[in-house]
Amino acid sequence: MKPQDTATAAVVTADVVIFTIQGGELKLLLVRRADDPCRGQWALPGDQVRMDEDLDQTAMRALQVQTGVHGVYLEQLYTFGRPSRYPIARVIAVAYYALVPSEKLQLQAAGNAEAVDWFALNQLSNLAFDHAEIVTTASRRLSAKLDYSTIAFQFMPAEFTLSDLQQVYEVVRQEQLDKRNFRKWILAQGRIEKTGRMRRNGSHRPASLFRVKNPHSVEIIRQGRSASANNGVEHGQETRMRPVGQAAAAPVR
Amino acid sequence: MKPQDTATAAVVTADVVIFTIQGGELKLLLVRRADDPCRGQWALPGDQVRMDEDLDQTAMRALQVQTGVHGVYLEQLYTFGRPSRYPIARVIAVAYYALVPSEKLQLQAAGNAEAVDWFALNQLSNLAFDHAEIVTTASRRLSAKLDYSTIAFQFMPAEFTLSDLQQVYEVVRQEQLDKRNFRKWILAQGRIEKTGRMRRNGSHRPASLFRVKNPHSVEIIRQGRSASANNGVEHGQETRMRPVGQAAAAPVR
DNA sequence: TAACTTAGTGTCATGTCAACACTTAGTCTG
DNA sequence: CAGACTAAGTGTTGACATGACACTAAGTTA
Numbered sequence: 001m002k003p004q005d006t007a008t009a010a011v012v013t014a015d016v017v018i019f020t021i022q023g024g025e026l027k028l029l030l031v032r033r034a035d036d037p038c039r040g041q042w043a044l045p046g047d048q049v050r051m052d053e054d055l056d057q058t059a060m061r062a063l064q065v066q067t068g069v070h071g072v073y074l075e076q077l078y079t080f081g082r083p084s085r086y087p088i089a090r091v092i093a094v095a096y097y098a099l100v101p102s103e104k105l106q107l108q109a110a111g112n113a114e115a116v117d118w119f120a121l122n123q124l125s126n127l128a129f130d131h132a133e134i135v136t137t138a139s140r141r142l143s144a145k146l147d148y149s150t151i152a153f154q155f156m157p158a159e160f161t162l163s164d165l166q167q168v169y170e171v172v173r174q175e176q177l178d179k180r181n182f183r184k185w186i187l188a189q190g191r192i193e194k195t196g197r198m199r200r201n202g203s204h205r206p207a208s209l210f211r212v213k214n215p216h217s218v219e220i221i222r223q224g225r226s227a228s229a230n231n232g233v234e235h236g237q238e239t240r241m242r243p244v245g246q247a248a249a250a251p252v253r
Numbered sequence: 254m255k256p257q258d259t260a261t262a263a264v265v266t267a268d269v270v271i272f273t274i275q276g277g278e279l280k281l282l283l284v285r286r287a288d289d290p291c292r293g294q295w296a297l298p299g300d301q302v303r304m305d306e307d308l309d310q311t312a313m314r315a316l317q318v319q320t321g322v323h324g325v326y327l328e329q330l331y332t333f334g335r336p337s338r339y340p341i342a343r344v345i346a347v348a349y350y351a352l353v354p355s356e357k358l359q360l361q362a363a364g365n366a367e368a369v370d371w372f373a374l375n376q377l378s379n380l381a382f383d384h385a386e387i388v389t390t391a392s393r394r395l396s397a398k399l400d401y402s403t404i405a406f407q408f409m410p411a412e413f414t415l416s417d418l419q420q421v422y423e424v425v426r427q428e429q430l431d432k433r434n435f436r437k438w439i440l441a442q443g444r445i446e447k448t449g450r451m452r453r454n455g456s457h458r459p460a461s462l463f464r465v466k467n468p469h470s471v472e473i474i475r476q477g478r479s480a481s482a483n484n485g486v487e488h489g490q491e492t493r494m495r496p497v498g499q500a501a502a503a504p505v506r
Numbered sequence: 507t508a509a510c511t512t513a514g515t516g517t518c519a520t521g522t523c524a525a526c527a528c529t530t531a532g533t534c535t536g
Numbered sequence: 537c538a539g540a541c542t543a544a545g546t547g548t549t550g551a552c553a554t555g556a557c558a559c560t561a562a563g564t565t566a
Contacts, residue, residue, distance in 0.1 A: 009262035009263065009264060010262065010264075010302065011262060011263075012263050012265065012334070012345055049263065049334065049345075051336070051343060053336065054334060054335050055332060055335075076331060076332065078329060079308060079332045081302065081307060081308040081347070082308075083304070083305045083306065090304060092265055092302075092308070092347075094332050094334070094345075161544085162544085162545090163543080178524070178525075178526085179544090179545085179546095180525095180526085180527095180545085180546070180547080181524065184547095185523090200532070200533090202532090202533075202542065202543070203534055203541070203542060203543090204531075204532055204533070204542040204544070205530060205542080205543060205545075206531070206532065207543080207544055208545090414513085415513085416512080431557085432513090432514080432515095433514085433516080433556095434554080434555060434556085436514080436515085437516090453562095453563070453564090454512095455512070455564075456510070456511060456512090456563070456564030456565055457510080457511040457512035457563055457564070458511080458512060458513045458563050459513075459562070459563065460512075461513085461514090507566105509564105509565085510563105510565080510566095511562100511563090511564085511565100512563090513560100513561075513562080513563095514559105514560085514561070514562095515558105515559090515561095516557105516558105517556105517557090518555105518557095519554100519555095519556090520554080520555085520556100521554075522551100522552085522553075523550105523551085523552080524549105524550095524551085524552100525548105525549090525550090525551100526549095527546105527547105528545105528546090529544100529545085529546080530543100530544075530545070530546095531542100531543095531544080532541105532542085532543090533540105533542085534539105534540085534541075534542100535538100535539090535540080535541095536537105536540100
């Protein structure tokens with residue numbers, strides 16, 4: 001509430017889980033630490049929040065330094081502050097996650113061509129600090145959000161096929177989807193449209209290309225079906241997850 | 254990531270939006286500030302994160318100091334860190350929200366009987382700092398979570414009627430529900446059971462009392478209907494929309 | 507005992523979801 | 537140039553969930 005004299009001045013960082021889809025896998029960007037706590041280990045890109053900088057700005061800066069990309073989806077995830085998460089100093093991490101379309105990927109080694117690489121989600125070495133936990137939280141959030149928002153489009157390049165899009169859902173959700181049902185569902189939303197062009201690659205029928213009508217917005221889909229009906233009158237009168245406490249289920253009491 | 258010498262040591266606080274249902278209204282607890290930035294204004298209860306204290310602990314402490322209650326639902330919400338949100342110093346607020354059952358309400362003026370009071374959500378004076386924004390974020394989260402989790406039970410006393418429970422949904426969601434459909438829906442979940450006792454108050458038929466079978470857990474309901482498909486699912490935790498950028502819709506690019 | 511008040515209960519139409527297989531349009535190869 | 541190969545593309549149906557809708561039951565009070 002109020003900064004007292006006995007203040008705990010902590011270092012605050014913004015760390016970003018940068019996701020992309022590459023080669024049919026969900027990957028994220030890691031940086032090999034050059035400095036000492038955990039030197040040599042892979043860690044999430046991030047930096048300290050500067051004095052006159054918004055948290056979002058710090059996250060965006062970290063994102064751009066590593067990937068060079070602009071204008072990608074970025075959202076605050078959760079704040080990690082266990083005192084033991086960082087040795088010696090008290091460092092609190094405001095974690096973000098970002099989605100980068102595969103097309104923008106080449107920019108990877110933009111800044112310093114130091115040790116930066118993409119890793120598939122399931123083959124992560126042992127990450128620095130509590131970054132493994134942050135990654136887990138981010139993956140869950142991403143997967144959940146695919147269901148009830150249009151966030152998946154944020155992975156897509158300017159033009160893509162329906163199979164491409166379906167693959168994004170399959171890779172993130174880690175389950176197979178039915179082709180016909182998927183197409184019906186995604187087209188019924190009316191959020192993508194044919195570009196008119198075709199992609200012909202392998203030795204098979206070419207695929208229609210689509211674009212996202214509104215690529216800069218992420219909307220909520222599932223319009224809150226909620227606790228059964230509401231209005232209507234009859235006879236003129238009727239009328240993360242992430243609670244504090246153990247891992248993710250029951251709050252401490 | 255790493256604390257540098259040019260470090261930004263910020264003050265970090267945990268502020269809590271404490272919700273309860275009282276008199277058919279969704280209310281939250283505010284404290285009148287005694288100290289100077291914004292002295293005299295109403296603000297969310299909160300305190301600085303101490304050096305060896307987890308963020309969750311700070312939030313719980315703030316909760317207990319003001320309400321005296323133990324064992325209520327507490328969940329991290331979002332972190333607010335605009336440099337301008339606090340004059341002079343850089344103060345970053347990790348916001349939490351808590352749900353307190355109406356039964357525990359009397360404990361209100363437990364600690365210091367200073368200025369502490371419950372306010373209906375729609376009649377808030379002008380709050381200190383960016384606390385109005387925090388409250389808005391918390392309300393949205395709460396309302397969303399009612400839909401896809403069993404969080405509503407956290408408002409309930411040990412025994413309650415179905416009408417009581419329905420009222421919680423109606424008050425938070427701000428819409429009327431159909432009695433028959435609500436009962437069907439809530440009972441079909443199998444998460445509450447009759448205690449066998451009745452409550453008789455007004456001059457009308459008495460109501461059966463119910464209890465929550467598993468009052469300490471908050472579960473996800475809506476089992477991910479997702480993008481059409483075959484097998485079952487798991488589920489994450491989650492929140493709702495809040496991409497970096499303009500208010501709440503489109504991420505900055 | 508009549509009036510009042512909230513508790514409590516079931517059906518049906520509609521929409522949504524998931525399961526399911528074959529045809530089309532290309533390329534490649536023999 | 538015909539046959540094999542590959543991924544694209546396309547509808548129907550049954551099961552289930554949702555939401556609209558009205559009257560009876562069991563107390564209390566006048």
